[in-house]
Amino acid sequence: MTSAAAQNYLKAIYTLQEQQAAVTTSALAQYLKVSAASATNMVKKLARARLLHHSPYHGVQLTGRGEKMALEVIRHHRLIELFLARTLAVPWDCVHAEAEKIEHVISEDLEDRIATFLGDPTLDPHGDPIPTKAGQVARPVYPSLLDVGAGQSAVVRRVSDQNPEHLRHFSKLGLVLDANVDVLEREPFEGPLRVRVASGAEHIVDETLAREIWVSPLTGQTRTGMARVKKSK
Amino acid sequence: MTSAAAQNYLKAIYTLQEQQAAVTTSALAQYLKVSAASATNMVKKLARARLLHHSPYHGVQLTGRGEKMALEVIRHHRLIELFLARTLAVPWDCVHAEAEKIEHVISEDLEDRIATFLGDPTLDPHGDPIPTKAGQVARPVYPSLLDVGAGQSAVVRRVSDQNPEHLRHFSKLGLVLDANVDVLEREPFEGPLRVRVASGAEHIVDETLAREIWVSPLTGQTRTGMARVKKSK
DNA sequence: TCGCAAATTTAGTCGCGGCTAAATTTTTTA
DNA sequence: TAAAAAATTTAGCCGCGACTAAATTTGCGA
Numbered sequence: 001m002t003s004a005a006a007q008n009y010l011k012a013i014y015t016l017q018e019q020q021a022a023v024t025t026s027a028l029a030q031y032l033k034v035s036a037a038s039a040t041n042m043v044k045k046l047a048r049a050r051l052l053h054h055s056p057y058h059g060v061q062l063t064g065r066g067e068k069m070a071l072e073v074i075r076h077h078r079l080i081e082l083f084l085a086r087t088l089a090v091p092w093d094c095v096h097a098e099a100e101k102i103e104h105v106i107s108e109d110l111e112d113r114i115a116t117f118l119g120d121p122t123l124d125p126h127g128d129p130i131p132t133k134a135g136q137v138a139r140p141v142y143p144s145l146l147d148v149g150a151g152q153s154a155v156v157r158r159v160s161d162q163n164p165e166h167l168r169h170f171s172k173l174g175l176v177l178d179a180n181v182d183v184l185e186r187e188p189f190e191g192p193l194r195v196r197v198a199s200g201a202e203h204i205v206d207e208t209l210a211r212e213i214w215v216s217p218l219t220g221q222t223r224t225g226m227a228r229v230k231k232s233k
Numbered sequence: 234m235t236s237a238a239a240q241n242y243l244k245a246i247y248t249l250q251e252q253q254a255a256v257t258t259s260a261l262a263q264y265l266k267v268s269a270a271s272a273t274n275m276v277k278k279l280a281r282a283r284l285l286h287h288s289p290y291h292g293v294q295l296t297g298r299g300e301k302m303a304l305e306v307i308r309h310h311r312l313i314e315l316f317l318a319r320t321l322a323v324p325w326d327c328v329h330a331e332a333e334k335i336e337h338v339i340s341e342d343l344e345d346r347i348a349t350f351l352g353d354p355t356l357d358p359h360g361d362p363i364p365t366k367a368g369q370v371a372r373p374v375y376p377s378l379l380d381v382g383a384g385q386s387a388v389v390r391r392v393s394d395q396n397p398e399h400l401r402h403f404s405k406l407g408l409v410l411d412a413n414v415d416v417l418e419r420e421p422f423e424g425p426l427r428v429r430v431a432s433g434a435e436h437i438v439d440e441t442l443a444r445e446i447w448v449s450p451l452t453g454q455t456r457t458g459m460a461r462v463k464k465s466k
Numbered sequence: 467t468c469g470c471a472a473a474t475t476t477a478g479t480c481g482c483g484g485c486t487a488a489a490t491t492t493t494t495t496a
Numbered sequence: 497t498a499a500a501a502a503a504t505t506t507a508g509c510c511g512c513g514a515c516t517a518a519a520t521t522t523g524c525g526a
Contacts, residue, residue, distance in 0.1 A: 005513060025474060038514055040475055057474055057521055087320050088346045098343055105334035113321040238483060258504060271484055273505055290491055290504055476519065489506065
């Protein structure tokens with residue numbers, strides 16, 4: 001009952017639950033790229049195993065046990081991502097796909113070895129928090145780059161790992177973890193942003209992409225940042 | 234058609250082929266711990282995919298393509314074993330089970346990275362040769378410890394990875410890769426051996442176990458080795 | 467509030483990779 | 497060499513996790 005498929009469903013439900021409280025069958029099906037019928041099927045099986053509550057036609061919610069299991073898989077995933085990045089220099093746009101498969105097959109013993117080797121890390125290569133073995137997980141809430149006002153600076157804290165191509169793009173732009181960004185200006189109606197990165201280069205970041213980057217705004221340096229921009233022109 | 238199950242069958246057939254030319258259904262079934270009917274079933278599928286020849290009631294033989302595929306899986310397996318042993322100090326009795334699962338899910342890219350990281354190694358932690366990416370594999374033929382005459386010394390070159398408990402036992406005894414062993418005496422009728430290891434400790438090694446250790450006999454040092462034994466008593 | 471569209475579930479199918487029991491072929495032995 | 501034993505294959509089944517098509521429920525708008 002803890003097949004790779006079941007683990008993927010639990011993980012998906014956990015992830016979706018972080019955003020919307022009620023996880024619907026169709027949201028789940030869309031996220032996992034399976035048919036709605038398949039999702040219903042697995043949901044019923046997970047409900048029977050008491051890993052989630054299912055109120056038919058209204059959505060699902062993980063039980064304590066289900067959440068614990070989801071967090072175990074997520075812990076595996078993020079530890080493996082960091083391990084591959086550290087030991088083999090696997091680029092951050094590739095670690096996700098590898099971890100997605102390896103996470104289902106490693107033993108608890110290997111998990112422990114990896115965690116110890118990495119010094120019991122708390123963040124994976126995308127800035128996602130790594131749950132503890134006990135099932136505790138930090139819930140860092142950062143504004144997205146889109147929420148940073150024009151003229152403000154920020155530090156990249158977390159980047160969505162869902163799209164490898166986006167990640168590759170971010171790398172090229174210098175939008176990596178802990179990088180400084182100055183938001184120069186922003187088109188109206190949630191339009192694209194113009195930003196300047198540490199190297200001094202300026203880039204246009206689309207709205208969709210900006211939503212995938214979460215940051216710590218640097219309130220103190222806002223003005224000076226802009227001042228320097230204006231002076232340099 | 235290259236499911237984990239199919240890969241395991243190909244690997245098993247390759248391994249069995251190394252010993253006996255004709256691999257029978259029952260040998261395969263016994264090795265993989267499945268029923269004979271299941272083995273026949275998969276054999277027919279692999280034959281349809283032209284990965285092996287099947288002469289019904291008489292056994293199977295890998296085709297070129299089948300052998301290539303088997304070697305790819307074995308390469309994955311042995312690289313992963315060595316990688317886990319090197320980076321995480323996973324003991325040699327555990328690496329096999331982990332590799333058995335991970336071998337089916339890593340990408341070619343990750344395989345390449347691991348191989349490069351390890352310096353394109355040729356032997357895994359048990360002394361098994363690692364096939365090249367092109368599908369070439371060394372065929373070292375060593376006599377087993379059982380073939381070493383009383384009074385001879387030898388160096389451990391390869392140890393069967395099939396039984397974790399045996400491996401753990403060998404570790405305790407000091408029968409590790411590249412270790413020196415003096416065969417002191419041997420009970421008649423292929424009985425157990427008495428050996429002395431590098432530390433000077435003496436141990437009894439059962440026939441079954443001795444068959445799982447392959448060595449390079451040290452012809453020159455035979456007499457002196459024994460002489461020293463007798464003197465020390 | 468009634469009806470329709472959208473969401474969801476149910477019903478039934480498929481391939482995979484196991485299984486057992488029965489049939490068949492090969493091998494051994496009397 | 498014929499019968500019994502052993503090995504192998506065939507037939508038919510099961511659970512898993514996907515699918516499509518059809519039925520059902522929900523909820524929104526007229």
